[in-house]
Amino acid sequence: xxxVEQSPQNLTAQEGEFITINCSYSVGISALxxxxxxxxxxxxxxxMLSSGKKKHGRLIATINIQEKHSSLxxxxxxxxxxxxxxxxxxxGEGAQKLVFGQGTRLTINP
Amino acid sequence: NAGVMQNPRHLVRRRGQEARLRCSPMxxxxxxxxxxxxPEEGLKFMVYxxxxxxxxxxxxxxxxxxxEFPKEGPSILRIQQVVRGDSAAYxxxxxxxxxxxxxxxSGTQLSVL
Numbered sequence: 402x403x404x405v406e407q408s409p410q411n412l413t414a415q416e417g418e419f420i421t422i423n424c425s426y427s428v429g430i431s432a433l434x435x436x437x438x439x440x441x442x443x444x445x446x447x448x449m450l451s452s453g454k455k456k457h458g459r460l461i462a463t464i465n466i467q468e469k470h471s472s473l474x475x476x477x478x479x480x481x482x483x484x485x486x487x488x489x490x491x492x493g494e495g496a497q498k499l500v501f502g503q504g505t506r507l508t509i510n511p
Numbered sequence: 512n513a514g515v516m517q518n519p520r521h522l523v524r525r526r527g528q529e530a531r532l533r534c535s536p537m538x539x540x541x542x543x544x545x546x547x548x549x550p551e552e553g554l555k556f557m558v559y560x561x562x563x564x565x566x567x568x569x570x571x572x573x574x575x576x577x578x579e580f581p582k583e584g585p586s587i588l589r590i591q592q593v594v595r596g597d598s599a600a601y602x603x604x605x606x607x608x609x610x611x612x613x614x615x616x617s618g619t620q621l622s623v624l
Contacts, residue, residue: 499546499556503552
């Protein structure tokens with residue numbers, strides 16, 4: 402079993418819908434990262450969080466340390482949000498030796 | 512303030528050749544991380560370097576792979592005697608301090624013929 406599991410693996414929605422992507426992990430962590438990988442392959446770090454909730458524009462990330470679970474929400478989704486969203490955990494061993502989920506491929510149709 | 516720069520974007524090598532991948536971190540960042548994304552697989556940690564030091568190379572294959580981050584110039588990931596299984600996207604990331612937000616480069620797509 403992977404240490405980091407994401408769901409769903411694929412998600413297709415209509416423009417304007419509220420999107421939720423889930424991430425569960427089975428190890429102790431010092432931080433959790435949400436990344437966005439564009440169709441061209443480039444990776445952007447969206448959030449790094451160790452507790453609570455963070456918001457940036459239409460994106461919201463939450464984490465529940467006790468339940469070992471994090472969610473990424475997108476409000477008022479847009480076709481430009483189409484990308485692969487990757488959850489990664491830092492096990493706190495130093496080195497930002499991140500363990501990555503398999504990613505969620507999001508497609509937003511106009 | 513330029514982001515993390517990786518070059519080349521695409522690199523084609525024949526089996527047995529050497530591949531050299533370069534990564535220039537963001538200005539002011541002294542921590543560099545290399546990750547590999549094999550086809551249809553998730554990203555995996557390879558190596559963590561600070562200037563002139565390899566801090567953690569536990570994710571790097573024991574043979575043929577090496578990495579450096581010299582006092583001057585970019586970090587280099589070197590793969591000797593490449594094989595088809597080395598074909599992957601190689602991403603570099605940097606941070607100002609360990610444990611801080613990562614900034615990723617655009618990656619180098621290595622194709623081994």
